[in-house]
Amino acid sequence: MAxxxxxxxxxxxxxxxxxxxxxxxQKAELADYSQIKGFMIIRPNAYSIWEKIRxxxxxxxxxxxxxxxxxxxxxxxxxxxxxxxxxxxxxPELAWVNRTDDDTERLAIRPxxxxxxxxxxSKWIRSxxxxxxxxxxxxNVLRWEVKQTKPFLRTRExxxxxxxxxxxxxxxxxxxxxxxxxxxxxxxERMLAVPVIAGKKTKSETFAGAEYxxxxxxxxxxxxxxxxxxxxxxxxxxxxxxxxSFLGKDEKPNTPWQSSWGVSTRLIGSIIMAHGDxxxxxxxxxxxxxxxxxxxxxxxxxxxxxxxxKELAKKLSKYNPILDDxxxxxxxxxxxxxxxxxxxxxxxxxxxxxxKKQVVxxxxxxxxxxxxxxTKLNEIVDEVLEDIQKSLFxxxxxxxxxxxxxxxxxKDFVKKIKDKKIVLAPSCLEPECDEIIKDETGGxxxxxxxxxxxxxxxxxxxxxxxxxxxxxxFNNGY
Amino acid sequence: MAxxxxxxxxxxxxxxxxxxxxxxxQKAELADYSQIKGFMIIRPNAYSIWEKIRxxxxxxxxxxxxxxxxxxxxxxxxxxxxxxxxxxxxxPELAWVNRTDDDTERLAIRPxxxxxxxxxxSKWIRSxxxxxxxxxxxxNVLRWEVKQTKPFLRTRExxxxxxxxxxxxxxxxxxxxxxxxxxxxxxxERMLAVPVIAGKKTKSETFAGAEYxxxxxxxxxxxxxxxxxxxxxxxxxxxxxxxxSFLGKDEKPNTPWQSSWGVSTRLIGSIIMAHGDxxxxxxxxxxxxxxxxxxxxxxxxxxxxxxxxKELAKKLSKYNPILDDxxxxxxxxxxxxxxxxxxxxxxxxxxxxxxKKQVVxxxxxxxxxxxxxxTKLNEIVDEVLEDIQKSLFxxxxxxxxxxxxxxxxxKDFVKKIKDKKIVLAPSCLEPECDEIIKDETGGxxxxxxxxxxxxxxxxxxxxxxxxxxxxxxFNNGY
Numbered sequence: 001m002a003x004x005x006x007x008x009x010x011x012x013x014x015x016x017x018x019x020x021x022x023x024x025x026q027k028a029e030l031a032d033y034s035q036i037k038g039f040m041i042i043r044p045n046a047y048s049i050w051e052k053i054r055x056x057x058x059x060x061x062x063x064x065x066x067x068x069x070x071x072x073x074x075x076x077x078x079x080x081x082x083x084x085x086x087x088x089x090x091x092p093e094l095a096w097v098n099r100t101d102d103d104t105e106r107l108a109i110r111p112x113x114x115x116x117x118x119x120x121x122s123k124w125i126r127s128x129x130x131x132x133x134x135x136x137x138x139x140n141v142l143r144w145e146v147k148q149t150k151p152f153l154r155t156r157e158x159x160x161x162x163x164x165x166x167x168x169x170x171x172x173x174x175x176x177x178x179x180x181x182x183x184x185x186x187x188x189e190r191m192l193a194v195p196v197i198a199g200k201k202t203k204s205e206t207f208a209g210a211e212y213x214x215x216x217x218x219x220x221x222x223x224x225x226x227x228x229x230x231x232x233x234x235x236x237x238x239x240x241x242x243x244x245s246f247l248g249k250d251e252k253p254n255t256p257w258q259s260s261w262g263v264s265t266r267l268i269g270s271i272i273m274a275h276g277d278x279x280x281x282x283x284x285x286x287x288x289x290x291x292x293x294x295x296x297x298x299x300x301x302x303x304x305x306x307x308x309x310k311e312l313a314k315k316l317s318k319y320n321p322i323l324d325d326x327x328x329x330x331x332x333x334x335x336x337x338x339x340x341x342x343x344x345x346x347x348x349x350x351x352x353x354x355x356k357k358q359v360v361x362x363x364x365x366x367x368x369x370x371x372x373x374x375t376k377l378n379e380i381v382d383e384v385l386e387d388i389q390k391s392l393f394x395x396x397x398x399x400x401x402x403x404x405x406x407x408x409x410x411k412d413f414v415k416k417i418k419d420k421k422i423v424l425a426p427s428c429l430e431p432e433c434d435e436i437i438k439d440e441t442g443g444x445x446x447x448x449x450x451x452x453x454x455x456x457x458x459x460x461x462x463x464x465x466x467x468x469x470x471x472x473x474f475n476n477g478y
Numbered sequence: 479m480a481x482x483x484x485x486x487x488x489x490x491x492x493x494x495x496x497x498x499x500x501x502x503x504q505k506a507e508l509a510d511y512s513q514i515k516g517f518m519i520i521r522p523n524a525y526s527i528w529e530k531i532r533x534x535x536x537x538x539x540x541x542x543x544x545x546x547x548x549x550x551x552x553x554x555x556x557x558x559x560x561x562x563x564x565x566x567x568x569x570p571e572l573a574w575v576n577r578t579d580d581d582t583e584r585l586a587i588r589p590x591x592x593x594x595x596x597x598x599x600s601k602w603i604r605s606x607x608x609x610x611x612x613x614x615x616x617x618n619v620l621r622w623e624v625k626q627t628k629p630f631l632r633t634r635e636x637x638x639x640x641x642x643x644x645x646x647x648x649x650x651x652x653x654x655x656x657x658x659x660x661x662x663x664x665x666x667e668r669m670l671a672v673p674v675i676a677g678k679k680t681k682s683e684t685f686a687g688a689e690y691x692x693x694x695x696x697x698x699x700x701x702x703x704x705x706x707x708x709x710x711x712x713x714x715x716x717x718x719x720x721x722x723s724f725l726g727k728d729e730k731p732n733t734p735w736q737s738s739w740g741v742s743t744r745l746i747g748s749i750i751m752a753h754g755d756x757x758x759x760x761x762x763x764x765x766x767x768x769x770x771x772x773x774x775x776x777x778x779x780x781x782x783x784x785x786x787x788k789e790l791a792k793k794l795s796k797y798n799p800i801l802d803d804x805x806x807x808x809x810x811x812x813x814x815x816x817x818x819x820x821x822x823x824x825x826x827x828x829x830x831x832x833x834k835k836q837v838v839x840x841x842x843x844x845x846x847x848x849x850x851x852x853t854k855l856n857e858i859v860d861e862v863l864e865d866i867q868k869s870l871f872x873x874x875x876x877x878x879x880x881x882x883x884x885x886x887x888x889k890d891f892v893k894k895i896k897d898k899k900i901v902l903a904p905s906c907l908e909p910e911c912d913e914i915i916k917d918e919t920g921g922x923x924x925x926x927x928x929x930x931x932x933x934x935x936x937x938x939x940x941x942x943x944x945x946x947x948x949x950x951x952f953n954n955g956y
Contacts, residue, residue: 032598032601032602034549034550034594035554035557035597036550036552036554036585039550039551039552040550041547041548041549041550041598042547042548042549043547044545044546044547044613047545047546047547047548048545048546050548051546067522067525067526068522068525068526068529069519069520069521069522069525070519070520070525070528070618070637071512071519071520072512072514072517072518072519072635073517073587073618073620073635074514074517074620074635076513076514079513095575095576095577096575096576096577097573097574097575097576097587098573098574098575098576099573099574099622107514109551109575109587116512119513120510120519123510124510129804129806135522139618140548140551140617140618142551142552144577157550157551157552159548326607328607
């Protein structure tokens with residue numbers, strides 16, 4: 001990128017969110033469009049975030065006894081057909097390949113791997129001694145979306161992890177379905193600094209073939225809810241469909257309980273939307289490959305400053321710093337570039353700083369400048385990074401809280417949905433009502449039934465007026 | 479797995495290598511066959527090896543300035559057609575999908591990603607300041623093999639890493655093509671304990687579209703060579719085909735030089751073949767997820783022994799030990815199971831050991847039993863694991879050295895090829911000669927032109943008798 005080529009974001013986040021998102025994604029070199037509609041190239045600046053997510057979450061699930069494996073990309077047609085709801089749910093989005101070999105069965109690229117994994121599980125599981133079986137895979141999946149696609153948020157191919165566990169009892173299964181949701185919440189809030197609402201999907205939004213689906217939802221500055229992760233209790237339906245059974249402690253054949261759960265590269269999209277500003281993306285320190293960038297500033301004393309900057313890079317090596325000592329660019333150009341790319345902290349060092357035995361830290365989140373004595377550097381950097389992480393979360397939390405609203409009457413509900421609030425309303429939980437609400441509001445869907453419920457007794461469904469079963473968040477989401 | 483079900487390997491490695499391999503793969507739960515021919519399920523016991531390889535190698539290449547990214551699974555037909563040799567090389571193995579959207583162009587599942595990556599590179603690279611560009615991706619690829627498939631060694635889908643770099647100059651490119659090969663050699667020899675021969679492919683075996691291909695080859699106990707990794711100098715051919723050019727320091731448009739390089743899950747196959755024995759697989763300590771298994775042995779004093787075993791697991795936690803305290807199995811059963819699965823070291827503890835303040839270490843590679851005082855445990859375990867790693871390498875090295883042979887006359891050459899030697903012979907390096915040799919020996923191909931060359935002057939090609947250009951290793955490989 002030559003000096004004259006640098007171009008920042010040309011629209012404001014508040015004024016044209018969609019164009020802003022698109023520019024940030026491309027100009028911060030997070031993703032690029034592919035020639036094929038609906039596919040994206042995940043560039044190193046964004047892939048490194050996925051690596052941080054992966055490495056953190058992988059450790060967490062391994063501690064819970066989950067092991068990683070890899071199942072084939074292609075799934076035979078007959079596998080899909082074994083579980084009727086599941087087949088119906090995914091059929092419209094499948095891509096089939098033209099190779100079939102000696103048999104005549106068609107093969108589809110996996111949209112998710114329940115069916116191919118459970119075919120194997122039916123061979124591997126014999127006794128209660130083989131349970132619990134906890135397997136996860138990190139892979140790519142493909143769903144031929146017809147809706148408008150958007151990098152990270154909705155693409156035909158995406159990367160994800162899918163966990164698939166098998167348990168002896170309903171209780172164990174239920175317990176771990178919730179445990180994983182808690183892990184997802186921790187991942188989003190502590191690592192990505194994105195606050196979420198945790199709850200259950202309504203029947204109409206439940207995963208195809210599941211008994212129930214737990215979910216975490218967040219809410220973006222453009223007023224749309226975003227599903228961040230789901231953890232499904234599959235009940236015994238798949239086990240029966242795939243013939244998974246085990247000899248129990250009672251020495252009789254038993255049908256196990258199953259769960260599946262996943263988060264995807266969509267999480268990267270939530271980071272961009274939640275934290276970015278008019279200057280570009282802001283990567284939360286905990287998922288930043290390079291937590292800081294060192295920019296030497298010299299009009300005189302070039303050698304001395306360069307040498308000091310190199311020493312600094314060594315001293316700060318645990319933050320994996322970028323040392324931007326490119327001669328051909330001016331400091332201002334460099335500042336803009338690293339702000340655009342969202343490096344959490346900038347370290348400036350010039351001749352006067354050297355005299356004063358200090359550096360100047362500049363925070364990406366609020367632009368604050370902090371001169372720091374070299375003797376206290378590592379300590380202060382730790383503190384500042386922690387504070388950036390916390391501030392990003394607090395800021396996003398405010399957006400979520402401000403976005404939340406409540407309605408008990410239809411007219412009020414429609415107005416608040418139109419105002420892009422995430423609206424808590426009493427619901428009868430019937431799919432028919434969800435359908436009507438969607439039609440009459442131009443797309444609002446039940447996002448989740450939050451675990452934190454207020455008193456529902458005496459409330460009437462926002463749409464049909466029948467007895468309400470729960471308070472549900474509605475919004476026109478991603 | 480119930481007590482009565484355990485079944486060890488029923489054939490000897492020396493007697494029926496192919497059946498032995500197949501049994502080890504399945505009984506050690508490394509992989510399972512898929513219902514679709516040529517596809518495999520990589521089970522956790524093998525996937526964990528891939529994770530170790532990935533984590534080690536990923537660190538190494540990041541230190542060289544390589545960054546990870548992710549490009550789409552599907553590649554438009556027109557991309558393949560841009561580089562003629564490349565298209566011809568991969569066309570027969572492509573699988574096409576039935577989705578095409580608004581355009582009429584066909585999409586194929588990636589067999590390798592040169593074409594789709596270089597289309598992006600042509601947009602990203604503008605100036606010499608953008609170079610070198612070093613990108614790698616860890617992903618799945620698909621090649622519709624018609625040859626007999628075998629888990630890990632030849633499958634239609636496999637996992638790999640593919641590195642794709644762009645350089646200003648030929649010299650830089652050549653240097654790094656070799657540097658990566660050196661990294662591959664280090665990976666194989668130090669981590670997998672599999673010795674290799676490093677060299678260059680002959681023209682007939684060069685990667686489709688490359689100027690030359692470097693490779694590392696190993697030799698398995700069944701007398702077959704196996705390609706472990708390749709590093710290609712792509713020259714400027716792809717750059718020209720994809721319109722990649724940069725404004726040089728000379729302020730003129732220049733064509734860059736490119737490299738690509740990869741290793742795959744095939745490496746896991748080499749570990750199984752090189753180190754396994756009649757009792758199962760042997761995982762080299764450096765790529766073992768669990769470096770040891772602790773087996774408490776009690777006929778009396780159960781509680782005391784159990785407690786001690788738990789303490790031991792804590793003390794040895796850095797080796798990520800398995801504590802096999804299952805009540806329903808006898809020690810002998812456990813020994814067999816962990817030997818089958820290849821855990822490098824077994825730690826036995828019984829009442830007498832507790833009295834003597836010791837444990838007994840049992841090496842997987844040679845069955846040697848070593849009583850060790852608890853005070854010296856960590857130190858000795860380190861030493862023993864290191865020695866196992868070294869011994870496995872030495873043993874495999876002997877197989878390779880014994881397998882090597884040399885021939886300067888055709889009859890002698892044919893006999894040694896038939897004897898399954900990896901035969902060093904003088905060659906004119908012409909593809910026509912390679913073709914004839916392959917036909918007349920029932921499949922022997924030039925595996926590599928080793929970097930270590932003996933004097934070639936005055937030697938005649940083993941087949942055509944014309945002046946030889948180099949000593950080349952021939953063998954009927956995997």
